[in-house]
Amino acid sequence: TQLLEQSPQFLSIQEGENLTVYCNSSSVFSSLQWYRQEPGEGPVLLVTVVTGGEVKKLKRLTFQFGDARKDSSLHITAAQPGDTGLYLCAGVRNSGYALNFGKGTSLLVT
Amino acid sequence: KAGVTQTPRYLIKTRGQQVTLSCSPISGHRSVSWYQQTPGQGLQFLFEYFSETQRNKGNFPGRFSGRQFSNSRSEMNVSTLELGDSALYLCASSLGQGGGEKLFFGSGTQLSVL
Numbered sequence: 001t002q003l004l005e006q007s008p009q010f011l012s013i014q015e016g017e018n019l020t021v022y023c024n025s026s027s028v029f030s031s032l033q034w035y036r037q038e039p040g041e042g043p044v045l046l047v048t049v050v051t052g053g054e055v056k057k058l059k060r061l062t063f064q065f066g067d068a069r070k071d072s073s074l075h076i077t078a079a080q081p082g083d084t085g086l087y088l089c090a091g092v093r094n095s096g097y098a099l100n101f102g103k104g105t106s107l108l109v110t
Numbered sequence: 111k112a113g114v115t116q117t118p119r120y121l122i123k124t125r126g127q128q129v130t131l132s133c134s135p136i137s138g139h140r141s142v143s144w145y146q147q148t149p150g151q152g153l154q155f156l157f158e159y160f161s162e163t164q165r166n167k168g169n170f171p172g173r174f175s176g177r178q179f180s181n182s183r184s185e186m187n188v189s190t191l192e193l194g195d196s197a198l199y200l201c202a203s204s205l206g207q208g209g210g211e212k213l214f215f216g217s218g219t220q221l222s223v224l
Contacts, residue, residue, distance in 0.1 A: 002152070031210050042114070042200050042215025043153075088153065092210050098166050099213070101145075103152035 003027060004089055004102035012108045016078050021105040023089030024071045032072045032091040033099070034063055043088055079109045112137065114203050114216035122222045128189040131219045135182050135203030141165075141211065142184040144176060147198040147218070156199075159184055160207035188221075196223045 005024045013019055023032065031050040035043035047056050049065035049072060056063045060083075062075040072089055090101045115134040123129050135142050144156040155168035159178035176186040182203075188195055198218045204211035 041217050045212055048212070097208055098155045098158070098168065101153035
């Protein structure tokens, strides 16, 4: 069973469209991270959220941590081809130590 | 500042063989973590080393092992390779230990087991 469930698994959209990807769990996390991975490369950290209800913005990307710290979302406004990649959420459980990753959302912007 | 370097970039092995992968962390980083990435399972944590000691281990069989040297460079070894070991193996370094740290990933070693 995957600790972090990401949806959708795949997303193909046109340039200029908006989109939201989700990261959900039944566990409480002390922090959640979002990474983007491009083909042939390792994941690159985009943001870390640590407080329930926290919202962080990174240019056209908006990240939100759920109030109960069990879920997170990533919203992209006016997507561009350069946003194409695999978006991964990862978190450390309150009772845990290691970073657990979701399987990711593969985004294609054309 | 140079990033995390993993060698080799690609490897092809046959079942039953063993393989050693290498990771050089960012200068000053003392923690190195290893992950296995497959299309079906995503990124799965293998182990973390900090100051030459294994601090945490994921749910992988004993065929998977690692070590860290005094200069923080790390190696992981997989013995008696199985077809299911085919994956992208990613190494990540961080200043401190633990999952809450900011991880810097290398480009990975793509291992194919035939």
